[in-house]
Amino acid sequence: MQLATLAIGLISATALWSGVQALNAQARTSYDRAAAALGGNRTATLVARDGGSYAQQLYVDLRRAGWPVSPAVEGAIRLSGRSLRLLGVEPLSLPVEARTAPALGTGDLQGFILPPGQTLIAPETLREFGLTEGATPELPNGQHLPPLKPQAEIAPGVLVVDIGLAQKLLDMPDRLSRLLLGSKQDGSRPPLRDIVGDRLQLDQPDAATELERLTDSFHLNLTAFGLLSFLVGLFIVNSAIGLAFEQRRPMLRTLRACGASARQLNAVMVIELCLIALLAGLIGLVCGYLIAATLLPDVAATLRGLYGAQIPGELSLRPEWWLAGIAISILGTLAAASAALIKAARLPVLAAAQPYAWQQAQYRWLIVQGAAALAVFAAGFGFLWFGDSLLSGFAVLAAILLGAALGLPAILGLVLALGEKLARGPLTTWFWADSRLQLSGLSLALMALLLALGVNVGVGTMVESFSRTFQRWLDGRLAAEVYLNAATDQQATEIKAWLKDRPEVRSLLPGARAEVKLQGQPVELIGFADDATYRDHWPLLEHTKDVWDRVARGDAALVSEQLWRRLGVKLGDRIVVPSDRGPWPVEVVGIYADYGNPRGQLGVAFGALVTHFPDVAKTRFGLRVDPARVPALIADLRSNFALGERSLADQSTLKAISKQIFSRTFAVTTALNAFTLGIAGVALLTSLLTLGASRLPQVAPLWAIGITRRRLALVELTKTLAMAAITALVALPLGLLVAWCLIAVVNVKAFGWRLPFEVFPFELAKLVGIALLATLLAAALPILKLMRMQPARLVKVFADER
Amino acid sequence: MSVRSRISRRAFAGGLLTVAVAPPVWAQGFAGLGSDAGGFAPVVPGRKLAFPDDHGPHPDFRIEWWYLTANLKDAAGNAYGAQWTLFRQAMTPGPQRDGWANQQIWMAHAAVTSADIHRFAEKFSRGGVGVAGVEASPFKAVIDDWAMQGSSATEPATLSPLEVTARGTNFSYALRLSADRPLVLQGDNGYSRKSERGQASYYYSQPYFTASGTLTLDGRAIAVEGAAWMDREWSSQPLASDQTGWDWFSLHLSTGDKVMLFRLRQRDGSNYFAGNWIGTDGRSAPLSPDQIRLEPLGFTTIGPRRLPTRWRVEVTGHDLAIETTPLNPASWMGTSFPYWEGPIAFKGNRVGVGYLEMTGY
């Protein structure tokens, strides 16, 4: 039984931890590939100040001036109705660090350059689109891609072709998107400004890719959950080893008396533990693989939806992963066993009389743990007060959880003592007193339950808060009934003219988007019309009195919450936007919620945006339409202007897509949550099973005195349920604290936005119910065993010469 | 390793390139080389070279180079060498396409050598977009910020004056070249045979350049002057497939005579010898194979390779019997196609300086 418990603990600990690690590693590998394949942030690049394309002559000028740059052009293309990135590179000058694919290095270079050329594509993308090697799919503009050639080093969703072919396919003759600058420095070279003026600017490579930075918080989230599950698993391991040690105590004494040294005994036990850990770790890794494989689609969908990061849907595992999994299994086991091993080493050969009654011993233990809990809480408060990073946010979270777990036995002890004091009948007195006695044995399992419940309540509250807030927010942000993005400015004009004859269109709201960099980070500029639609619905968190009039005047802007936090601006502050027409100072007059956008955003008047960025596409607009007539209008628009799915969408579709993205974001969290709760249930079950055997001598006298087995079983069940219920009740405030921490600390640091904090009593009641149900399930087996126990076995307790 | 090492400038003319499989990037250009001209223009005897046109590129031919070596001295009498080379390689024959579709690939090597320092650099570029290329008149050969170019004053017949610049890690140079004598046609009026079976190239030289300018080595600027030698060669046909490498000499004799000679080593141990003796009067006379004797005297080990860096050179009929010593025995060009190339000095019945190139070791 101990072995099974130990194995279950180790397997679940290793499984969840490795599962999460596998997911993270998979994502990181993909980012690396993306970064390498795009020549993105891994190498320094020269980009246009406005982020747009520029003339190829700048490349020639720079090369001729001694700058070792390599040209690249990129753009989106549509294939089978889906969007892919087409990247054109020049393999001869490509910096070594970007030359990852064999076709770009020593492979078939001539095949890549010479007509018909090649389209390098990730094997999974090839499969995803149902294409075959050598195929030449047709693009919407009638051109054909060069023959496809799968290459594992290419990032999913990216097509790599020779620069010349890419310019043709993207219809960008003699235009470049950026220049890659290798890390190899060849001699001195003249300053950039002397060659290209201020048309290009240098983007230094980041240690981490942009994707990595954006998705960091998400991965930290996963890691935190993995760690939590790992710790809960170790709780199980710890209790199993502790009990095993207690049972072996007489045998150890005998062996010691026979002359075996404590060191020898410990060595044998450590070897035994390591072997078990090895085996359980292997099984755990297999389970971890299964977990990761199960969760991967959701994780991939989340990362794609939130950050546009492409993660292949298949898990690839490296040897390091296996080794790390085994190592953590063994190390975890040894850590969990250290207390028992130290005890064994110090075990006196002769049993001494108990110096303290169990109650006193427990009292001391509770005092120590309670003090530790307070210390941890204090540390958590310190993190909250002084910390300013996502990591410190998680530290606060960890401190709250750990402190609560450590404090739980003390709280339970207090409640049980109080119950005992208030008890009248002999059986109730025994009920409370015996619960207290059992507390020491069950506390680890209950702590695991508390942690799992607390996190469940916390995450549940956060997710629920989010979905409500998000609903309201979406209603505000997507106020127009139809959203339209014309292919060209000319088509936009045509559509506008056509819409004039449609009486159901109540108003037409032009919009535009530009991109600038503020403090080195990309920021979106969105322009919107001065319309009641926005005045009534826009999700402003804070604003000045005349906010909309000020925005309409063109010298003021609304700032998204993320950007507001990042820039640290207040209402009334000025932000200088580097526009195409030079610096454009705008005053901050409002702050609005922009959930789920990893980038900062500035909202300005449409007219002002177009003035300062004359080149932006004026192709976007929203339409206010009588809702009943939306489908007909959309159908007419589609048939008249050949607008695709992405170019024309109605409000309900957009909302559905947005909600889907966000429900997926938390799907992983919820799944891990459920796993954690499951493990806590297992911990409780194993604790009860191990306790069950050792409790027989304590229960048998009561039966002998005249309490039926059925009644005894009922009392035992009630006891377990009572303790679980108290734990669940403690978990509620803990969970709310966790939720607050997630919402007010972790989310703000991770995503840049803060949700309104709401409490959902029904959800909480449901969770308590689930916890009790889990306890009932965990307790059922030992209780049934007791109820069905043969009198002969109970009698044996009295007959045994012990 | 041995495969890589068989390639160098003369490999273009040779076809040793047929066995060159996969040095990164550049070898790709040669993957299409067959044993015949493969749609490219053939090298035939009797073609009359015309200038300035033949200073420019010949895209109908598969391979071509502009090759300059200079033996220099500073004010204190210390010797230096400088090398500047631009190679052209056509991936496919046919009319030249514009922009990125252009089928030319350019490669360049530059080096500076002193008695104890040897620095080199390498460049690659696609043709068609204006980063690398050659124009005949006024003469201009460029790749990135390296250039060998003339001006309106440059005479087509002497290809003088020229400015040469190159720059690499911890070295650079800028040299001014001038010559008062016309170009010299190598081989038989510019038709240079490379094997018994008729493989050949068009080949002319300007061996009479005087050079002056500045070398920069590790940040130290050094004023230098001396003699320089320019080779121009283009071809479509590879060398015979059994030729494994060569040893090539260009010699400036103190008498004013210039000598070019080489041996192509063949797999069976025999050699194919060829060369020209260019007299002080500027007349170039081909040397017959049996007039040339080359004998290694001393070896230098560089990495896994053992290179004959000291030679006895004899040309009968011109009374030349000399022993050559390298300025820097470690003049190793560790480029995509590694080879040995560096300045030499010689003594014997004549004295002087020159350049030695050895490939296929």
Place this chain on the structure above:
Amino acid sequence: MLIVSNLTKSYSSGQDRVAVLRGVDLAVQPGESVALTGESGSGKSTLLHLIAGLDQPDGGAITFGEETISTMPDAERAAFRRERLGLVFQQFNLIPSLTVADNLVFQARLAGRHDAAWRTELIERLGLGALLKRYPEQLSGGQQQRVAIGRALAIKPLLLLADEPTGNLDEATADDVLALATDLVRRTGCGFLMVTHSERLAGMLDRRVHLHAGLIH
């Protein structure tokens, strides 16, 4: 009055069934103390457990006044034990989570037969006054057994059953505890059946029966 007639009981041991009791007849009168002796494995404890209703016999009957214990359903037997029987075991079998005071009155309160005066008297007679607040694990064996006897007698049982009650005690303590028990039994007028293998202790009781080969001699 306890009457055991023609009681049989066998256990399965591997594939064989071993007959432990082969027709035991025994009667214990109120106020009478009887020692049940026999070799190890003779079935003394089995007989005691059957009389206590902890287990059911294969054949024969155990009656107590009007009631036949051997045919009672589980719940009734439990109630009978709770209200009528006092049980004392060799390992004392006190409830570890309860104090001496709570252990002492546990069964009496459970049975609804708590008598404060009787409790006070028991505490005094058993000399437990100073130990009431302690927990069983803090007591010596003799002290624990005195609490166990107190617990059993607190309900003023009709019959006190003891299984080697002094087996874990030294001789002097054993004599002391047994003297106390027999004295209290006499005071309450209940029957007392004690399993022991000690001739000396057996001699201290009113009567002694010997169990051999599954039969009373």
